[in-house]
Amino acid sequence: xxxxxxxxYLDALIKEFNAHDIHRLKTLYIGxxxxxxxxxxxxxxxxxxxxxxLDLSYLSEFTVEANPGDLSxxxxxxxxxxxxxxxxxxxxxxxxxxxxxxxxxxxEAQVYDSTEKLRAAGFExxxxxxxxxxxxxxxEMVEEDLQKLLALNLPHVALYSLILEDHTVFMNRxxxxxxxxxxxxxxADMYEYxxxxxxxxxxxxxxxxxxxxPGYESQHNLTYWDNAEYYGIGxxxxxxxxxxRYKNHGPVHHYIEAENKRVHEEFLSQKEQIExxxxxxxxxxxxxxxxxxxxxxxxxxxxLYGAVVSKYIDRGLIVDDRKVIRLTDxxxxxxxxxxxxxxxxxxxNA
Numbered sequence: 310x311x312x313x314x315x316x317x318y319l320d321a322l323i324k325e326f327n328a329h330d331i332h333r334l335k336t337l338y339i340g341x342x343x344x345x346x347x348x349x350x351x352x353x354x355x356x357x358x359x360x361x362x363l364d365l366s367y368l369s370e371f372t373v374e375a376n377p378g379d380l381s382x383x384x385x386x387x388x389x390x391x392x393x394x395x396x397x398x399x400x401x402x403x404x405x406x407x408x409x410x411x412x413x414x415x416x417e418a419q420v421y422d423s424t425e426k427l428r429a430a431g432f433e434x435x436x437x438x439x440x441x442x443x444x445x446x447x448x449e450m451v452e453e454d455l456q457k458l459l460a461l462n463l464p465h466v467a468l469y470s471l472i473l474e475d476h477t478v479f480m481n482r483x484x485x486x487x488x489x490x491x492x493x494x495x496x497a498d499m500y501e502y503x504x505x506x507x508x509x510x511x512x513x514x515x516x517x518x519x520x521x522x523p524g525y526e527s528q529h530n531l532t533y534w535d536n537a538e539y540y541g542i543g544x545x546x547x548x549x550x551x552x553x554r555y556k557n558h559g560p561v562h563h564y565i566e567a568e569n570k571r572v573h574e575e576f577l578s579q580k581e582q583i584e585x586x587x588x589x590x591x592x593x594x595x596x597x598x599x600x601x602x603x604x605x606x607x608x609x610x611x612x613l614y615g616a617v618v619s620k621y622i623d624r625g626l627i628v629d630d631r632k633v634i635r636l637t638d639x640x641x642x643x644x645x646x647x648x649x650x651x652x653x654x655x656x657x658n659a
Contacts, residue, residue: 314565315351321565322543323358329540333367336529340374341545343399349383356391365392370434370528372397377423378415389430396427397467400437403457404450407443417457424461434525436465441503442496443471451499455506464525468503468518470496500642515594517641534589536582552577579606580657587614587634587651591644596628596635617650 337359344352360368372395373388388396402408403417420437427435439458441451458466504514512520516534519527532539541548544564546557556573558564577585583606590597599610611631618634621627626640626647640647 313561315347317565318544318561319351319355319358321570323355325570326359326540326542327362329542331540332362333364334540335367336370336372336532337363337368338372338374338529340372340397341543343374343376343379345373345375345379345384349381349387352384353387353391356387356393360392368392370395372436372527372529374399375423376415377419380423380426382426385426385430389432394432395434395436396432398423398435398437401440402443402446402450403454404446407446407450410444411440421461424463433464435463436467436521436525436527437461437463438467438469439503440469440471441499446499448499448502451502455503459506459510465519465521465527466507466512467527468520470500497642504638504641513594514638514641517592517644531593534593536586536589552582580653582606583608583613584652588648591634591636591640591648591651594635596633599632599634613653614651620650621647 339355339359344355347355360371371391371393373393374397375384377398377400398420399413400420401411401413403420405417408415408417424435437458439454441454507520508514511522513523513526514520515526516530519530521527538549538551540550541555541557544557544561545559548555548557554575554577555571557570558567558572564570586602586605587597602608602610614634618627618631621640622629626637626643628635628637636644636647
């Protein structure tokens with residue numbers, strides 16, 4: 310964070326938060342840039358400011374993201390003395406060679422050190438992110454990662470496949486033919502192996518990329534997938550309030566200087582709301598309730614989507630249950646293909 314206007318940024322972020330006059334939140338999540346790069350003093354100030362006027366008896370889940378290499382004893386103490394009750398560790402992989410290859414500065418040993426420190430400080434609800442299909446990663450490496458994860462006996466894990474975004478080092482390497490990624494079949498084998506291993510060990514596959522032991526599903530992320538409204542505070546944050554999706558200015562300097570923190574606002578049409586209800590709901594194991602859908606939108610679900618649902622039931626990608634539309638395990642794996650068929654015609658009119 311050297312050379313960054315961190316205290317000025319915290320001033321601006323806290324000011325934006327206070328402008329909403331928030332007194333009750335079910336969940337609170339600090340992430341998107343790994344907040345543990347703050348000093349312990351700065352973290353203490355941020356946590357204090359965010360919870361000062363909150364009804365803490367209503368706040369059931371308060372998560373902070375952390376890099377395994379950033380959790381000093383002092384930082385863990387600050388978190389433990391606050392209302393934070395969940396920590397998300399950006400582990401990605403336990404393989405030191407792969408960590409170096411993807412530009413992560415922590416090591417496998419630091420993952421163990423961080424979880425030990427957090428548990429010693431009283432944190433039980435610890436989640437980690439794992440990425441599979443990394444450059445040069447073999448099935449044996451995935452199996453090793455899973456064994457090490459299971460040995461930690463954590464209550465939650467978020468699992469992602471490496472996404473190649475344009476203009477990244479990985480994408481440029483792939484175009485030049487020097488990035489060796491697992492092929493699609495190997496990718497699917499890895500995904501299936503991980504799902505099978507986690508479910509056999511007591512994890513509920515409650516969302517496409519998320520696995521939790523009973524009672525440890527991420528309440529905050531379920532807010533997104535339930536298509537509920539939420540505040541987005543800070544540089545580059547996205548929010549959804551009063552039917553409007555918005556995004557804040559991205560670069561920290563721009564965010565600090567902007568009087569109006571929002572750089573983009575979009576009022577969702579009924580068509581867009583319906584599509585989001587399906588995309589987000591189908592990510593969950595619990596799926597989309599037809600009754601709740603019809604109550605929310607005043608539209609006959611079968612008239613709108615009956616043919617699409619039948620098509621994917623026949624293909625074994627959607628469960629044969631007309632009251633709740635949800636994906637099978639194979640449907641989870643091919644989710645993007647299914648989601649695309651729930652897009653409505655541009656001429657849609659309820």
